[in-house]
Amino acid sequence: MSRVRPEQWTPVDLGFLEPVANQVVRSDCNALVVAGPGAGKTELLAQRASFLLDTGICGAPNRILAISFKRDAAKNLGERVQRRCGDRSRQFDSLTLDAFAKSLVDRFLSALPKDWRPLPRYEVMLRGLPTEEMRLWLERAGVPEGQQRIEPQGWSNQQVRHVFDWLAHGEVLPYAERTAHVLARYWGLRWWRERLTQPIGNPSLSFPMLNRLAAFLLRENPKIARALRSTYSHVFLDEFQDTTAAQYDLIQAAFLGSNAVLTAVGDTKQRIMVWAGAKKDIFDVFSTDFQAVRHALVSNFRSAPELVRIQHLIAQMIEPDSEPVHAVNLTLTGTCEVLEFANPEAEAEYFAEFIQREIHMQGKNPRDFCIIVRQRTGDMIQQLLKAFARRGIRLRDESQLQDLLSEPVVKFQLAVYRLATRPRDAEAWEILTEEIAGLLGMEGDEGSTEVVTVARELLNRARDRLRKEPNVKALSSELVSMVTESAFRSRYRQYVSGEYFWETVDLLAKTLQERLESYDSPKDAVDDIIGLDIMPAMTIHKSKGLEFHTVIFLGLEDSQWWNFANESEEEVRGFFVAFSRAKERVIFTFSDVRDERWGRRPQNKTQIGDLYTVLQNAGVPSIDCR
Numbered sequence: 041m042s043r044v045r046p047e048q049w050t051p052v053d054l055g056f057l058e059p060v061a062n063q064v065v066r067s068d069c070n071a072l073v074v075a076g077p078g079a080g081k082t083e084l085l086a087q088r089a090s091f092l093l094d095t096g097i098c099g100a101p102n103r104i105l106a107i108s109f110k111r112d113a114a115k116n117l118g119e120r121v122q123r124r125c126g127d128r129s130r131q132f133d134s135l136t137l138d139a140f141a142k143s144l145v146d147r148f149l150s151a152l153p154k155d156w157r158p159l160p161r162y163e164v165m166l167r168g169l170p171t172e173e174m175r176l177w178l179e180r181a182g183v184p185e186g187q188q189r190i191e192p193q194g195w196s197n198q199q200v201r202h203v204f205d206w207l208a209h210g211e212v213l214p215y216a217e218r219t220a221h222v223l224a225r226y227w228g229l230r231w232w233r234e235r236l237t238q239p240i241g242n243p244s245l246s247f248p249m250l251n252r253l254a255a256f257l258l259r260e261n262p263k264i265a266r267a268l269r270s271t272y273s274h275v276f277l278d279e280f281q282d283t284t285a286a287q288y289d290l291i292q293a294a295f296l297g298s299n300a301v302l303t304a305v306g307d308t309k310q311r312i313m314v315w316a317g318a319k320k321d322i323f324d325v326f327s328t329d330f331q332a333v334r335h336a337l338v339s340n341f342r343s344a345p346e347l348v349r350i351q352h353l354i355a356q357m358i359e360p361d362s363e364p365v366h367a368v369n370l371t372l373t374g375t376c377e378v379l380e381f382a383n384p385e386a387e388a389e390y391f392a393e394f395i396q397r398e399i400h401m402q403g404k405n406p407r408d409f410c411i412i413v414r415q416r417t418g419d420m421i422q423q424l425l426k427a428f429a430r431r432g433i434r435l436r437d438e439s440q441l442q443d444l445l446s447e448p449v450v451k452f453q454l455a456v457y458r459l460a461t462r463p464r465d466a467e468a469w470e471i472l473t474e475e476i477a478g479l480l481g482m483e484g485d486e487g488s489t490e491v492v493t494v495a496r497e498l499l500n501r502a503r504d505r506l507r508k509e510p511n512v513k514a515l516s517s518e519l520v521s522m523v524t525e526s527a528f529r530s531r532y533r534q535y536v537s538g539e540y541f542w543e544t545v546d547l548l549a550k551t552l553q554e555r556l557e558s559y560d561s562p563k564d565a566v567d568d569i570i571g572l573d574i575m576p577a578m579t580i581h582k583s584k585g586l587e588f589h590t591v592i593f594l595g596l597e598d599s600q601w602w603n604f605a606n607e608s609e610e611e612v613r614g615f616f617v618a619f620s621r622a623k624e625r626v627i628f629t630f631s632d633v634r635d636e637r638w639g640r641r642p643q644n645k646t647q648i649g650d651l652y653t654v655l656q657n658a659g660v661p662s663i664d665c666r
Contacts, residue, residue: 344374
């Protein structure tokens with residue numbers, strides 16, 4: 041594949057780039073791209089990768105590092121670059137920031153100072169400690185001599201979690217006496233010592249802690265930092281508005297003061313991870329630290345013009361000076377309405393009939409729709425599940441499987457299972473052969489005899505085992521062994537830890553085994569896992585980055601938005617994210633009563649009156665369905 045001159049390069053598989061996007065794609069300086077929903081942020085990064093690789097501006101041995109904050113986003117960007125750049129995509133590494141941090145710690149473990157070195161087979165804490173355990177730990181740890189005694193039993197759960205996050209990963213390592221708060225240093229050093237000496241078999245380090253360790257590693261070892269910087273000439277930072285202090289510490293340690301060109305993209309209006317530590321001022325800090333030039337994209341390629349109009353009114357609640365955004369697809373007809381019901385049963389019956397009619401009369405697929413809730417998805421959809429089931433419509437809480445389905449080893453195994461349980465599946469065959477080629481180091485040779493032979497051997501093994509009384513755990517191990525565990529661990533940095541790799545494989549096996557016991561055929565069990573013809577339900581946080589023809593937001597009620605009075609700006613951001621998932625239709629619902637943990641309770645909309653006001657001002661009708 042020959043190189044092209046920069047001035048001759050044109051967008052790949054795309055009719056045009058808006059002028060600002062085109063400027064960013066060709067930029068040779070650090071950039072911060074502010075882009076709203078549907079603006080094509082991921083596509084901009086894919087086109088920039090194509091420009092850098094196809095023109096040779098990023099030529100071997102240099103590489104591009106793309107950092108995303110969700111596994112499926114990292115996978116999506118990597119796949120887009122592969123389609124556009126072919127063999128040159130081998131110079132493109134698309135990772136989550138957590139995977140990047142963990143790969144540095146695992147690879148250069150011995151370079152950490154002895155007192156800060158994890159055990160070689162440390163395990164990752166995928167979930168934080170329960171709040172009560174945090175409270176007891178703080179009580180047991182006490183305070184250094186001369187400090188006022190603390191009473192954690194009198195603190196709220198939120199206060200306990202805030203203090204624990206502060207001591208565990210809120211400070212730059214190694215908690216220097218001249219810079220760290222005396223309590224953070226006392227508690228932090230004690231916490232880290234306990235974690236670093238935790239016996240094998242007990243999860244010891246969280247991902248925020250790994251971010252801090254990786255940053256400490258780079259600061260302590262200039263040679264490693266120089267090697268990293270000489271490898272990556274360009275760095276992409278996706279969904280940058282959700283960056284935490286620990287994550288930014290790693291970005292600074294890795295690239296601040298280097299010759300790498302950084303391109304960060306995000307949208308402050310979609311910053312909904314403050315509860316998880318996202319820095320509110322991250323855009324300003326990045327712009328100052330990296331002297332990044334700000335750019336704004338003002339096109340929306342996703343939503344209908346009417347929905348884009350309403351989005352802008354919501355955006356002005358967050359940022360009054362928000363620039364108007366232009367809808368690109370003028371052929372879409374957008375609608376928005378608020379439906380009010382007497383109770384959840386009436387609400388469920390209405391939508392069961394509505395979805396059934398849309399599927400059978402309008403030719404829609406269940407996955408064209410999404411139920412979005414503010415919190416407690418499983419509780420909120422109980423009545424919907426019953427009403428949908430009576431009409432043969434399947435609905436499920438996606439949060440249980442979303443992260444699992446984004447894992448490469450899971451996509452590999454599910455491709456095998458799909459092909460083993462049906463006559464043909466072109467999409468699954470493409471996924472499987474591409475994955476095998478990558479694992480064998482043969483990217484671009486998906487149709488080679490060797491790749492096809494391995495694929496057929498995998499399918500024969502799976503078909504043979506699934507015909508008998510299947511032991512999915514044993515079958516999963518066999519499939520991995522046929523392409524080797526080491527191939528996965530070499531190709532995907534999140535699998536450097538064998539423990540995490542096998543946890544992922546075993547979780548899929550357990551999930552499929554459970555489905556096999558509930559369905560008459562392996563095909564139905566596999567279809568259930570991949571979500572074929574199943575309507576998704578999820579929280580706002582899980583919906584981020586996704587899009588649907590129709591979004592049904594269940595429960596525009598005070599009880600769902602219980603924190604609105606305290607964090608109205610952040611809550612409006614969540615409202616904005618939910619609204620902007622839709623291409624053509626948004627439906628909000630209100631029920632006079634709702635099932636809560638204390639029983640069925642009356643509902644109100646006084647605390648969230650601002651949300652209703654902006655919808656009313658936008659001309660959104662409220663329809664009484666009682």
